[in-house]
Amino acid sequence: MTAALLAALVLSQTYYTPDEAQAVFREGNDAFYQDPPDYAAAKAAYQKLLSHGMEGPDVLFNLGTACLANSDLGEAVLYLERSRRLRRSDDVEANLAIARQRQGDQLVGSAGAEPFLERVADATDDDATALACGISLWLSLGLVLLFRRLAPGRRGAVAFLMVMTLITAAVATTLVSIDAWAGTHYVQAVVMPATARVREFPKDGARVAFEVHAGLKVRVMEESGKFVRIRLSNNLEGWTEREGVVEL
Amino acid sequence: MRRTGSHSALLLLGLLTAATARAEVEFYQTVDRTKIGTEDTFHLTIVVGDAPEGATVQFPAPNDFEVLQRSQSTQMSYSLGAGNSGVIKRVQKYTLTMRANRTGKLTIPPAALATAQKTLKTEPIQVEVVKGRLAPDAPPPGRRSPFPDPFGNFFGGGNDDSDPFSGFPQPPEPDVPRGSSDTFLKASLDKETAWVGEQVNFSLYIYSRADLAAVDAVTMPKLEGFLSEDLDSPTQLAPESRTIGGVPYRAYLLRRRAIFPLKAGDISIGPAEVDITTGWLYQGSRQHRKGNPLTLKVKPLPREAQGLNVGRWRINAEASQTSTQVGAPLQVRVVLDGVGNLKSAVMPKLSGPTALKIYEPTTTDKVQIRRGTFGGTRVQEYVVLPQQTGTFTLPAVKLRYFNPESGQVEESTTDPLTLTVAAGAGGQNYAQAPAGGSGGTDAAGPKNRLEAGGLKQLRHTAQFTSARKPLWSRPWFVPFAAGPLALTLGFAAFGLMRRATSGSDPASEKKKKARAARARLAAAEKLRASGKTADFYSEVEKALLSFLDTRLSQAASGLTREQLDLKMAAAGASEDVRARVKSALETCDVGRYAPGMGDDAARGRALDEAARAIEAWDDK
Numbered sequence: 014m015t016a017a018l019l020a021a022l023v024l025s026q027t028y029y030t031p032d033e034a035q036a037v038f039r040e041g042n043d044a045f046y047q048d049p050p051d052y053a054a055a056k057a058a059y060q061k062l063l064s065h066g067m068e069g070p071d072v073l074f075n076l077g078t079a080c081l082a083n084s085d086l087g088e089a090v091l092y093l094e095r096s097r098r099l100r101r102s103d104d105v106e107a108n109l110a111i112a113r114q115r116q117g118d119q120l121v122g123s124a125g126a127e128p129f130l131e132r133v134a135d136a137t138d139d140d141a142t143a144l145a146c147g148i149s150l151w152l153s154l155g156l157v158l159l160f161r162r163l164a165p166g167r168r169g170a171v172a173f174l175m176v177m178t179l180i181t182a183a184v185a186t187t188l189v190s191i192d193a194w195a196g197t198h199y200v201q202a203v204v205m206p207a208t209a210r211v212r213e214f215p216k217d218g219a220r221v222a223f224e225v226h227a228g229l230k231v232r233v234m235e236e237s238g239k240f241v242r243i244r245l246s247n248n249l250e251g252w253t254e255r256e257g258v259v260e261l
Numbered sequence: 262m263r264r265t266g267s268h269s270a271l272l273l274l275g276l277l278t279a280a281t282a283r284a285e286v287e288f289y290q291t292v293d294r295t296k297i298g299t300e301d302t303f304h305l306t307i308v309v310g311d312a313p314e315g316a317t318v319q320f321p322a323p324n325d326f327e328v329l330q331r332s333q334s335t336q337m338s339y340s341l342g343a344g345n346s347g348v349i350k351r352v353q354k355y356t357l358t359m360r361a362n363r364t365g366k367l368t369i370p371p372a373a374l375a376t377a378q379k380t381l382k383t384e385p386i387q388v389e390v391v392k393g394r395l396a397p398d399a400p401p402p403g404r405r406s407p408f409p410d411p412f413g414n415f416f417g418g419g420n421d422d423s424d425p426f427s428g429f430p431q432p433p434e435p436d437v438p439r440g441s442s443d444t445f446l447k448a449s450l451d452k453e454t455a456w457v458g459e460q461v462n463f464s465l466y467i468y469s470r471a472d473l474a475a476v477d478a479v480t481m482p483k484l485e486g487f488l489s490e491d492l493d494s495p496t497q498l499a500p501e502s503r504t505i506g507g508v509p510y511r512a513y514l515l516r517r518r519a520i521f522p523l524k525a526g527d528i529s530i531g532p533a534e535v536d537i538t539t540g541w542l543y544q545g546s547r548q549h550r551k552g553n554p555l556t557l558k559v560k561p562l563p564r565e566a567q568g569l570n571v572g573r574w575r576i577n578a579e580a581s582q583t584s585t586q587v588g589a590p591l592q593v594r595v596v597l598d599g600v601g602n603l604k605s606a607v608m609p610k611l612s613g614p615t616a617l618k619i620y621e622p623t624t625t626d627k628v629q630i631r632r633g634t635f636g637g638t639r640v641q642e643y644v645v646l647p648q649q650t651g652t653f654t655l656p657a658v659k660l661r662y663f664n665p666e667s668g669q670v671e672e673s674t675t676d677p678l679t680l681t682v683a684a685g686a687g688g689q690n691y692a693q694a695p696a697g698g699s700g701g702t703d704a705a706g707p708k709n710r711l712e713a714g715g716l717k718q719l720r721h722t723a724q725f726t727s728a729r730k731p732l733w734s735r736p737w738f739v740p741f742a743a744g745p746l747a748l749t750l751g752f753a754a755f756g757l758m759r760r761a762t763s764g765s766d767p768a769s770e771k772k773k774k775a776r777a778a779r780a781r782l783a784a785a786e787k788l789r790a791s792g793k794t795a796d797f798y799s800e801v802e803k804a805l806l807s808f809l810d811t812r813l814s815q816a817a818s819g820l821t822r823e824q825l826d827l828k829m830a831a832a833g834a835s836e837d838v839r840a841r842v843k844s845a846l847e848t849c850d851v852g853r854y855a856p857g858m859g860d861d862a863a864r865g866r867a868l869d870e871a872a873r874a875i876e877a878w879d880d881k
Contacts, residue, residue, distance in 0.1 A: 031725065038723045045719055049656065062725070071723035078719055099726075104717035111716060143732035147742045154745035164779075166872065186742070189733050196731065 034067045038075070045079055052083035070100040078108055086115055086228035087205035087259075094203065094230070094261050117226035122247040134195030137188050146185035153178040200233040202243070202258040209258070211251035215240035222251045231258060286312055287352070288374045290321075290383040299361055300394035302329060302506035307355040307372045307383070318355060319373040325390075326369065330358040330508045358507045361390040444469040446535050446552035448482070451633075454558040457525055458571030458602065459665040460635050461557060462492065463518045465533050467550065468510040473498055474538040477547070479515050482531035482554075486523055488602060490635055493517040519635040521571075521602045525561035529554060566663035566670050572601015572636065576660040578611070578675035585647055586683050593643045593678065595622070595658055600636030603628055608641055609658050615715065616649035617680070647682040654679050778808035782872060789868060794859035798852035801871050805845055808875050822846075834878060841874040 029037065041058030044051040059076035062068075077092030089112050097105045156175035160168055204225050212219040215237040225231070231243040240252040287310025297303050309318060320331070336352045361367060367390050374381040444467065451462040463484070467476065476498060493514065500511035515535065522528055533552040540546060562571070574597060581592040597608050603626055613619055622641035629637040647653070655678040664671045732738055781804035788797040809817035813828050820828065822843060829839045848867045852858040858867075 034725050035723065039721075042719050042721060048654075062723075066727045067725040069724050069726045071720040072725065075719045075723075078716055082716060104720075107717045139731035139733065143738060143742075147738070150742055150745040154748055157749065164876065189742070192731065193733050196734065 029062070029065050029067055034062060034065075037062055037067075038072065041075060041079070045075075045082070050082065052079050055079040056083065056085075056088075070096045070102075070105075073099065074102075074105055074108075077105075077112075081108060081112055081115075084115075086112060086226075087203055090116070090228040090230065091203040091205070091259055091261065094201075098261065112228055116228040118229050120245055120247040120249070122249070130191050131195055131199045133188070134192050134199065137192060139192050139196075142185055142188045142192060146182065146189045149178050149182035149185055153182050200260055202231055202233050202241075202260045204229040204231060204253075204257060205259055206257050209253050211243065211253045212240070213251060215242070215252040219252070223249070225253070230261075233258065233260065286310065286316070286374065286376070286381060288312075288372075288381045288383060290369075290372050290386065292369065292386055292388060295387070296389045296391070296395065297361060298391055298393045298395040299364060302358050302360050302508070303388075304507065305357040305359055305369060305386075307357070309353045309355075309374060311351055312353065312374065313376045313378075316374055316376040318353075319375060320355065320357065321370040321372050323368070323370055325362050325367045326359045327362055328357050328359050329506065332356045332358075360506070361388070364390045364392050366390075443471060444473075444537065444539065444548060444550060446533060446550040448530070448533055448552045448555055450530075450555055450557055452557070454560060455522055456560050456571060456663070456665045456668075457522055457562050458605075458663070460519050460521055460572075460601065462633055463516075463520050463530070463555075464514065465516040465552065467513045467515055467535060467537065468503065468505065469513070469537075469539065470508070470510055471539045473500075473511070473513060474540060476513070476515060477536040477538060480534040481516060481518075482533050482552075484518070484520055484530060486528045487520040488523060488605060489521075490519045490602070490604070491516075492519050492630060492633065492635070517633075519630075519633075521605075522557065522559040525559050528557050528559055530557070562663055563668075563670070569670065570601060570606045570660070570662040571665060572599055572606075572662060573664055573666070573671075574599035574601060574606070574660060574662045574673055576608070576658060576673045576675055578655075578658055578678060580645075580655075580678045580680065583679060584681045584683070587647050587650055590644050590646045591680070593619075593645050593655065595641045595643070595675070597639040597641075597660070598637075599662075600631070600634045601662075602635060603637040603639060606639060608639060609660055611641075611643050611655065611658060613645070613655045614653050616647065616651060616653055616682070617655070618646040618648055620644045620646070645680075647680065650682050650684050652679060652681050778804050778811065778875065781807055782868070782875070785871075786868060789861065789864045794864075795853050797864055798849045798858070798867065801852075801867055802846060802849035805842065805849070805871050805874065808878070809842065812878060838874070838877045841870070841877050845870045845874045 037058050041055045041062075044054035044058060056076060056079045059072055059079060062072050063076070073092045073096035077089050077094075077096060080086075080092060081089035090109070093105055093109045093112060097109065153175060156171055156178055160171045160175055163171060204227055207227050209225050210221045211223050211225055213222045214220075225243075225245075229245070231245055234242040234244050234250070236242070236255060237252070239255055241255045241258060242250060242252050243258065244250045287308065290305060290307040293304045293306075305321075307318060307320065309316070312318075320328075333356075334354045336354070338350045338352070340348050340350065367388055369386040369388065371382040371385050373383075446465070446467050448463065448465045451464070452459075455461045465479070465481070467473070494516055495514055498513050500513055503510045503512040516533075532554050535550050535552070536547065537550065538547050562569075576595065576597050578593060578595045581594075585591050593611060595608065595611055597603075597606060611619060611622070620643060622643045625640045625642075627638045627640075628635070645655075657677045658675045660673045661670055662673070663669070781800060785797060785800035785804055788800055806817050809825070809829075812834075813832050815828070817825060817828070825846075826839055826843065829842065834842070845867070848870055852863065852867055857863065
């Protein structure tokens with residue numbers, strides 16, 4: 014009995030019911046739109062939802078937008094990018110464009126575009142691709158078995174379907190493999206502090222090569238102690254403190 | 262003259278001295294204090310009463326003392342003497358303002374009064390001299406400044422705001438430098454400690470006991486670590502009367518600056534230098550004087566005051582009108598007023614809703630110096646161009662500043678301004694927006710401007726999901742995705758194994774031959790379109806016979822139709838199947854030789870008949 018009560022107590026503090034979550038969400042929206050706006054209160058409400066496991070593209074979008082309105086550029090880019098990863102939409106792209114305009118770094122030099130595989134991984138929906146991969150493989154197996162069962166004159170349609178599902182399975186498997194590779198090898202992060210020093214070597218006394226500013230999206234290449242090696246989209250690289258960047 | 266009553270011994274000494282010359286001459290000397298500091302001045306008074314005609318006073322000339330000034334006064338008194346005859350008494354007083362040159366118990370030697378008959382001497386006086394300053398300098402006894410100020414309290418006493426320098430505190434009484442006590446240069450600050458950014462007044466005076474003809478050159482110290490604003494740089498010498506250590510001086514202001522320290526710590530100011538000419542016409546002499554260095558202790562601003570204006574400030578805002586039309590500009594004046602360094606003051610920016618386009622302001626500074634304090638008024642005039650109809654509020658402008666007097670951060674806030682904007686009537690002559698602005702005035706008149714852009718609005722409802730990993734990273738995904746491939750490989754391996762272990766299995770042989778028969782049928786299908794009729798039917802017949810070979814387990818090609826029927830019956834084929842097979846074989850025989858069987862339709866029928874016969878056997 015006591016254990017059940019304790020469990021109920023813990024659950025009540027850890028989880029929101031859908032109605033409670035919607036109420037907290039509205040609380041954040043109200044703070045955002047009150048006159049004068051209270052962006053800090055709006056942020057706090059959305060972050061409360063995240064801390065209780067109530068995520069989703071809408072919460073992340075609103076949180077990113079509140080951060081952007083509050084001029085917290087690093088957090089704004091982080092949450093908007095996370096929302097974009099879950100579900101692409103025009104409003105996320107628009108607010109991300111505004112955040113990029115406000116960002117303080119101008120990357121000069123060659124490159125710019127991400128590598129092909131990263132772009133493919135970025136453009137595909139992880140879950141949809143994985144589902145398509147699994148289903149098409151099983152469907153292919155079923156069609157192969159059916160094909161074998163049918164007499165030669167009746168195999169045409171099955172053969173066509175079998176070929177199509179095999180092609181689909183091959184493409185989907187390739188995309189899932191790319192996603193998996195990119196997920197483990199291509200780590201993106203966002204610079205959080207207003208200014209972060211990037212050194213030439215992973216050591217406190219090492220010379221500062223350049224500085225980056227809040228909201229810049231970087232790629233994390235490797236880590237050493239408290240430093241991570243970051244690469245900018247123009248291939249500029251250096252070491253900065255791990256706590257200064259947050260992975261997407 | 263002020264005598265120190267506590268020094269009764271000295272007084273007695275003086276009286277005794279006077280007693281010796283009671284009948285003829287009264288002659289004694291006194292000091293106003295017997296314990297002094299080396300920085301103090303004191304007064305030695307020598308009194309001569311009823312001195313005979315031609316008597317001269319010889320003043321003491323001690324090596325241990327410096328005589329800064331000498332003055333003289335005469336007093337006549339009338340009294341009735343014996344026999345009611347009138348007696349006139351004449352008393353002469355000589356006052357010497359002196360300063361000790363060293364410490365210790367020093368002796369002021371006696372003064373002498375030389376008459377025709379004899380020379381009278383006073384008693385020597387001993388004084389104790391210690392280092393430093395013991396007491397403020399006393400004014401010379403019995404008299405005021407020899408340079409009475411004809412203007413009285415004209416400058417200092419009134420509250421006339423029109424005089425920017427009224428109320429300047431007098432600089433502290435300077436120490437008279439040894440060796441150049443007649444003319445010296447003195448710099449002073451009105452504060453010993455100040456906050457970063459707080460105003461401190463720096464004054465440079467030259468003190469002189471002689472007439473100054475001209476100041477030829479003034480070299481100001483480098484005021485490093487300060488922002489400096491000129492308060493007063495007189496172009497003509499204007500003397501002020503000052504008494505320092507009882508000695509009257511003329512003080513000439515050379516420069517007065519407001520300085521604002523930029524950093525915390527002890528900031529030093531080097532000595533100023535000046536070249537002057539004293540005396541008049543050809544009797545003048547040119548002299549060079551160097552002033553004193555100064556040090557100001559500057560306190561850092563509290564953490565919460567970093568970056569704020571320093572001083573006492575007040576801010577207010579006003580709009581030229583509160584009701585207007587779309588496209589009709591109005592002016593909003595934000596006024597900063599107070600004391601402090603106006604030139605480096607920072608004003609908060611006026612902001613407002615996007616419906617009101619606010620242009621960059623024009624800024625006007627009016628510096629004012631009141632009672633030696635730097636300050637003034639800064640006016641920022643914004644042009645606000647309404648772009649939408651409605652009621653809009655320009656939020657309050659808040660200014661936080663550090664008040665050095667209270668040592669705290671204080672705040673001044675304007676009232677919010679509410680503007681009502683109505684739709685503009687087309688074609689009216691609206692005031693034009695400032696150059697470079699997109700005022701929206703065109704031939705049709707200003708419109709309610711609805712501009713896209715800005716942040717996208719928040720989502721009003723949410724679908725919540727818990728944070729989760731992508732499907733491909735879940736542990737079950739790889740077995741799920743690899744399952745079909747694994748099963749395929751498993752089936753293949755199983756078939757291979759079974760084939761390897763079964764060797765020449767009759768059943769598998771049968772199946773193999775049946776597959777071969779079907780393959781032949783498929784080959785016949787390919788011949789269907791060719792013109793070789795005999796080959797086509799021969800291939801179909803071979804496929805059928807080959808199928809029968811596998812089903813009858815013996816060669817069917819040499820059998821007559823009756824034998825074949827018996828064998829099929831023995832193999833369990835039904836009447837219908839047997840009829841189908843025989844019919845298909847007949848068709849093949851006829852097709853090879855009979856005319857009309859070469860067309861595509863006949864070939865198709867033969868192929869279907871053979872296939873149905875095979876299927877019928879398999880389905881029996």
